[in-house]
Amino acid sequence: MRLPWAAVLRHLLRHPAQLLLALVGLALGVATIAAVDMATASAYRAFELSIDAVNGAATHEIVAGPAGIDELLYVALRRAGMPIDFAPVVEGYAAIGDRTMQLVGIDPFASPAFDGSASALGAGAGAMRLADLARWFTQSGTVMMAAATAGELRLTAGESFPLEVSGRTRSAQFLAPLSEERPGDEALLLTDIAQAQEWLHLMGHLSRIDLRVPAGRDGELALARLQQHLPAGVEVHAVGSRTRENLDLAATFTVNLQAMSLLALLVGFFLIYSAVSFAVVQRRAIIGVLRALGATRSEVLATLLGEAALIGTVGAVLGLLLGVVIGHALVRLVAGTINDLYFVVAVSRVTLPASAILKALVAGIGVALIAAAIPAMEAAGSNPQLGLKRSVLEERARGASRWLLLASALLAAGAFAIVFASARSLLAGFVALFLLLLAVAALAPAALRAGARAAAHLIARASPIARLALNDIAASLSRTGVAVAALSLAVCAMIGVALMVDSFRESLHDWLGRTLRADFYVTAPGPGFARPERRIEKDVAAALIATPGIIAHSESRRVRVESKAFGPVSLDALTLAPGSYAGFQLTKGDPSSVWGAYERGALVISEPLAWRLGLAVGARLTLTTARGPHAFEIAGIYREYGNDRGTALLNRAVYEAWWQDGAVTALGLYLAPRVQAQAVMARLNAAAAGRQALLIRSNAEVRELSMSIFERTFVITRVLYWLTAGVAALSLVSALVAWELERARELALLRSLGLTPRGVALLIEAQTGFIGVVALLTALPAGVLTALMLIDVVNRRAFGWQIDLHVHAQAFAAAVGVALSAALAAGLYPAWKSAHAPLAQAIREE
Numbered sequence: 001m002r003l004p005w006a007a008v009l010r011h012l013l014r015h016p017a018q019l020l021l022a023l024v025g026l027a028l029g030v031a032t033i034a035a036v037d038m039a040t041a042s043a044y045r046a047f048e049l050s051i052d053a054v055n056g057a058a059t060h061e062i063v064a065g066p067a068g069i070d071e072l073l074y075v076a077l078r079r080a081g082m083p084i085d086f087a088p089v090v091e092g093y094a095a096i097g098d099r100t101m102q103l104v105g106i107d108p109f110a111s112p113a114f115d116g117s118a119s120a121l122g123a124g125a126g127a128m129r130l131a132d133l134a135r136w137f138t139q140s141g142t143v144m145m146a147a148a149t150a151g152e153l154r155l156t157a158g159e160s161f162p163l164e165v166s167g168r169t170r171s172a173q174f175l176a177p178l179s180e181e182r183p184g185d186e187a188l189l190l191t192d193i194a195q196a197q198e199w200l201h202l203m204g205h206l207s208r209i210d211l212r213v214p215a216g217r218d219g220e221l222a223l224a225r226l227q228q229h230l231p232a233g234v235e236v237h238a239v240g241s242r243t244r245e246n247l248d249l250a251a252t253f254t255v256n257l258q259a260m261s262l263l264a265l266l267v268g269f270f271l272i273y274s275a276v277s278f279a280v281v282q283r284r285a286i287i288g289v290l291r292a293l294g295a296t297r298s299e300v301l302a303t304l305l306g307e308a309a310l311i312g313t314v315g316a317v318l319g320l321l322l323g324v325v326i327g328h329a330l331v332r333l334v335a336g337t338i339n340d341l342y343f344v345v346a347v348s349r350v351t352l353p354a355s356a357i358l359k360a361l362v363a364g365i366g367v368a369l370i371a372a373a374i375p376a377m378e379a380a381g382s383n384p385q386l387g388l389k390r391s392v393l394e395e396r397a398r399g400a401s402r403w404l405l406l407a408s409a410l411l412a413a414g415a416f417a418i419v420f421a422s423a424r425s426l427l428a429g430f431v432a433l434f435l436l437l438l439a440v441a442a443l444a445p446a447a448l449r450a451g452a453r454a455a456a457h458l459i460a461r462a463s464p465i466a467r468l469a470l471n472d473i474a475a476s477l478s479r480t481g482v483a484v485a486a487l488s489l490a491v492c493a494m495i496g497v498a499l500m501v502d503s504f505r506e507s508l509h510d511w512l513g514r515t516l517r518a519d520f521y522v523t524a525p526g527p528g529f530a531r532p533e534r535r536i537e538k539d540v541a542a543a544l545i546a547t548p549g550i551i552a553h554s555e556s557r558r559v560r561v562e563s564k565a566f567g568p569v570s571l572d573a574l575t576l577a578p579g580s581y582a583g584f585q586l587t588k589g590d591p592s593s594v595w596g597a598y599e600r601g602a603l604v605i606s607e608p609l610a611w612r613l614g615l616a617v618g619a620r621l622t623l624t625t626a627r628g629p630h631a632f633e634i635a636g637i638y639r640e641y642g643n644d645r646g647t648a649l650l651n652r653a654v655y656e657a658w659w660q661d662g663a664v665t666a667l668g669l670y671l672a673p674r675v676q677a678q679a680v681m682a683r684l685n686a687a688a689a690g691r692q693a694l695l696i697r698s699n700a701e702v703r704e705l706s707m708s709i710f711e712r713t714f715v716i717t718r719v720l721y722w723l724t725a726g727v728a729a730l731s732l733v734s735a736l737v738a739w740e741l742e743r744a745r746e747l748a749l750l751r752s753l754g755l756t757p758r759g760v761a762l763l764i765e766a767q768t769g770f771i772g773v774v775a776l777l778t779a780l781p782a783g784v785l786t787a788l789m790l791i792d793v794v795n796r797r798a799f800g801w802q803i804d805l806h807v808h809a810q811a812f813a814a815a816v817g818v819a820l821s822a823a824l825a826a827g828l829y830p831a832w833k834s835a836h837a838p839l840a841q842a843i844r845e846e
Contacts, residue, residue, distance in 0.1 A: 023315045030319025030364040031326055037356035038327030058087070058210035060223070064234045065626050066532040066559040067661040068205035073234065077209070080229055084222050085212040086110065090196040092207070092533035093526050094189060095164045096153055101145070101189040103165065105196020108136065135175055136192060146185040147177035165199045166533050167525045167693040200533045201663075207532075211236070232628035233659075235562065301377065308372030309365055316364025323360065324352060398449070398477055405446040411439035419793055429793040436789055437489055440782040444488040445481030448774045449474045455770070465755070469767050472746075480771055487775035487822065488782075491815045495783025498811040500790040505707075506806040508641045512703045517583045518554060518668030519677060520684065521702050523695045532559060535663040536694060543687040544667060549680040552577040554668035555652060557661065562624040566613050569623060570647045573655030577670055584649075587802070588617045589636025597635035601654040604636045609646020611800025621648065625658040642706075644799040761831035765824055772823025776816060783815065 062069065074088045090105035136142055143163075145155075155161060155174045163172040178185060197203050211226075213219040226236060415435035422428035456470035473480050522544060524534040536544075545553050555575040560568045574580075581595055587607060598604050603621060615621060620631040632650070640647060656662050671680060677698065688694045697705065751760055784807070791803045 023311065023318060026312065026315030026364055026368060027319040027322055029367070030316050030360045031322035033363055034320050034323025034352070034356055034360045035326035037359065038323060038352045041353045041356065058239050059213050059219075060211040060236050060238055062209040062211065062230070062234060062236055063562075064208075065561060065624070065659045065661065066557075066663075067626065067659060068202050068207055068532070069209060069234060071204055071206050073231065074206060074209050077226070077229060082222055082225055083214060083218065084226060087210045088193055088206045089210055090193050090200060090202055090205075090207045092165065092196070092200040093531060094199070095526075096161065096189075099153065100187070101149075102187050103189045103191065103196060103199065105191050105193035105200075107193045139173060139175075141170065141172045141195060142175040142191065143172050144175050144178055144190040145188065149186050150174060150177055163199075164525070164693065166201070166535060168199075168537075169693065170199055201535065201537075202533075233624060233626040235624065305369060305372055308368045312365035312368025313361075315368065316361045319364055320357060320360050327352070401445040401449055401477055401481060404442040408439045408442035408446075411435045411442060415439065415789075419789075424797055426794070426797045429789075429797045433786070433789050433794060436782070436786060437493060440492045440779060441485040441489040443782075444485040444775060444778050445477055447778045448480055448484045448771065449477055451774045451777075452770070465759070465763060466766065469763050470770065473767055473770060483826075484771050484775045484778070487772065487819060488778045491775055491779035491819050492782045492786055494815040494818065495779060495812060496786025496790055498814060499784065499787035499805070499807060500795070500803075502808055502811050503787065503791055503803050503806045504641075504795075504801075507801075507803045509703075509707065510804075511585070511639060511641050512706055514585055515583045516699050516702055517579050517670075518577070519671040519699055520669040520681065521697050521699070522667040522669065522684070524665055525693060525695050532661075532663075534558075534665050536665070536667065537692050538664075540688055540692045540694070541664055541667060543691075544669065544684055547669075547680065547683045547687055549672055549675040549683065550669050551672040552579070552670040554580050555664050556666040556668070557652060557655065557663055558665045559659075559661070561659070563622060564624065564629065565622060569609070569621070570643055570645060571623070571650060571655070572647050573650050573652040575652040577668065579670065580668065584638040586636050586638050591636075594636035597633065598649065599651055601651060602633045602635035604638055604649040605634055606638055606640035606643070606646045606648075607802055608640060608644055608800035609648060610634075610637045611796070612646055623648075626660045627658060630658060639802065641801060644801070646800060757836070764827045764831040768823045768827035769820065772819045775823070776819040779815065779819070780812070783812075 062073075068090075071088065074086060077084075077086055087110040088107055092103050094101050094103040141160075141163075150156075153161075157174060157176050160171055160173045163170045172191075178188075178190070191199075193206075197205070213222055223236065230236070412435070415432040418428050418432040418435070422432075452470045452474040456467045456474070459466045459470065522536065524536050526534045541555075544550075554577040557573040559571050559573070561571050563569050581591075584604070586594060586604075588610075589604075594604060605615060605621070610616065613621070615634055617634055617636060619634050621634060622629050622631045632648075638649075669684070671677060681696065681698065684696050688696065750763075751757070755763070788805065791805060795801055795803060
């Protein structure tokens with residue numbers, strides 16, 4: 001085995017450019033996988049650490065609805081003498097400048113049993129110096145935070161600073177840094193529980209009660225006894241369930257990113273195949289000699305696969321290193337999208353999990369081995385006398401193209417069969433999508449051969465040189481087929497993704513135009529979706545509604561409520577202005593009866609919620625109210641793009657009766673006719689000035705903000721989109737450069753027969769350009785099918801959205817540019833080399 005391995009290593013070192021192309025293509029594919037895993041894992045880990053920092057040693061928690069838990073319940077439970085440790089907690093979000101912090105109110109003496117400290121947070125005696133306890137209780141607005149956070153905010157002990165909570169600016173004082181800091185404490189702001197109640201408007205109420213329940217049978221009995229003491233609307237949950245529920249919110253979003261990263265690796269497969277097969281063809285004589293000297297088929301196969309494994313290993317390692325670089329940039333995009341759509345997370349540490357490293361290594365080496373298997377088996381199974389002659393290889397390639405044509409039809413049929421057979425499975429949707437993309441790649445070589453032969457026949461009389469060039473494309477399918485397959489696959493995916501994003505954008509734009517009917521929208525500031533502390537104070541709301549020029553208004557209270565069957569459900573309790581009803585586009589239910597039932601207490605749910613929970617008009621959704629579980633009838637289903645988990649609408653008066661929560665999160669204000677909007681905006685700002693810092697936006701500003709969030713969300717998709725395009729361009733360049741360099745002798749003969757160097761260059765550019773055009777024509781209809789698959793299958797199953805297909809020329813522009821520019825660029829080096837190559841040396845037989 002020494003001789004074959006020596007030949008392999010020598011060949012790799014003598015062709016560094018070819019080796020570099022293969023490594024770069026594979027590294028880019030692996031890097032996208034590692035970067036996506038790294039970004040999502042870092043965001044998830046940051047959120048888990050922040051939850052752990054708040055929960056501490058708690059095993060369970062008592063929770064209630066948006067109004068919170070009556071603090072008298074905590075007193076009663078402490079007096080009940082149960083073998084459970086209790087600690088009251090009040091929590092919400094606050095802002096220090098541009099930095100969002102999790103404000104947590106604790107009682108330092110609530111439960112010394114937690115972690116040997118004074119609370120479930122571990123923020124009592126273990127994290128607070130005894131000397132600071134007096135100031136903690138006697139001075140108003142004292143807070144504690146991590147030393148690193150205080151340093152970043154340039155705060156020193158005893159210093160006062162402004163703290164904004166739900167639009168109100170409060171005066172806080174930095175007491176001291178936490179003496180025992182843990183991961184996740186960077187975003188934690190601790191204060192006394194009474195102070196937190198005041199700031200968060202929860203006087204007499206708690207956000208939750210943390211528990212530490214003993215393990216085993218004693219714990220089960222204690223929990224059963226505890227349940228008997230809980231009033232209606234108050235429940236006990238395991239601590240981990242809340243974290244899982246929040247992480248599940250973003251699970252589908254991250255699955256989409258991982259699918260895009262796998263697509264880049266799939267395109268890289270063709271680059272590896274091209275590089276390995278070209279390396280085999282280059283050594284056809286050496287392989288023939290080795291076989292004649294006694295090298296067995298298994299030795300040749302093992303040598304070539306070992307070469308591929310070596311390339312795969314190096315490419316995977318380089319990809320991991322590149323993935324770390326890309327991941328650092330991508331983590332900010334992923335965290336920003338999660339903050340916009342799901343939950344607040346501050347990523348201070350970037351995490352590369354061991355599973356991501358293993359996945360990247362397995363993917364890189366696996367793709368290299370699979371791509372090398374076909375050419376390696378051909379080389380090992382060939383007769384030594386033939387030595388993989390070019391004619392033998394091309395004959396096999398032509399035969400393979402016919403089989404690939406059949407495979408393309410079977411793959412496409414399989415994709416559509418999977419779609420129709422699996423009604424809701426997202427995994428099946430992704431499988432169908434990848435089968436469709438593979439069908440495009442399998443179709444491309446046969447399409448190229450047929451197109452080249454047809455074009456050669458048509459142009460034969462006009463230009464014998466052009467006929468020769470086109471026939472050569474068809475006759476060199478082992479090279480050109482791989483190039484056109486990789487490019488067609490990437491261009492198809494690019495068109496599909498571009499059409500999907502554009503269609504979503506247009507659908508969202510139309511939906512915003514229909515839904516946003518008020519002239520002004522007022523919301524309480526603060527991070528997080530449906531947070532209970534986000535409320536417009538009653539006196540401020542009354543002043544805004546009474547502003548001259550306002551003739552009607554709508555009110556909204558956005559919260560999350562529990563459902564034992566389905567987990568947390570987003571609820572929007574509305575008092576609608578007369579003109580607001582038409583803003584909801586009902587997809588199920590008769591408007592004449594839906595809104596009457598809504599006024600009487602029925603729910604109107606969005607398409608994503610109906611899809612996710614499998615609900616229909618006439619069904620019932622049981623929600624945990626302050627009076628206990630209640631089954632609400634579903635009167636209608638409406639179209640929505642604002643929340644991918646879906647929203648339930650409920651009449652606000654009905655909500656207030658069931659949940660005892662009269663707060664308002666947002667207002668929609670309607671102008672009187674012929675009233676100047678700028679003048680009313682100034683009056684609204686004046687009405688809120690000095691009382692509560694609210695977000696007051698015009699209709700146009702809300703649309704612009706919504707569209708900007710949409711654009712930020714799809715920045716990540718576009719990054720992966722262009723990474724895939726880059727891998728495809730490298731694959732095309734690699735395959736076409738290999739093909740043109742193989743033809744050096746043939747091109748030299750043409751020059752010796754009178755073709756000028758310029759003519760040779762134009763001939764090569766025409767050939768590569770033709771390949772780009774065929775790849776583009778193959779990908780165009782397939783790209784539209786891919787877009788439909790993404791819109792009606794993947795996104796529908798992932799989020800429940802119904803997106804209307806919008807086809808614009810701009811969606812094809814980038815794909816056209818990539819296909820043609822990559823094809824033409826691929827011919828530049830061979831054109832220059834062939835034009836300047838010495839004829840005698842090029843013609844000489846090896």
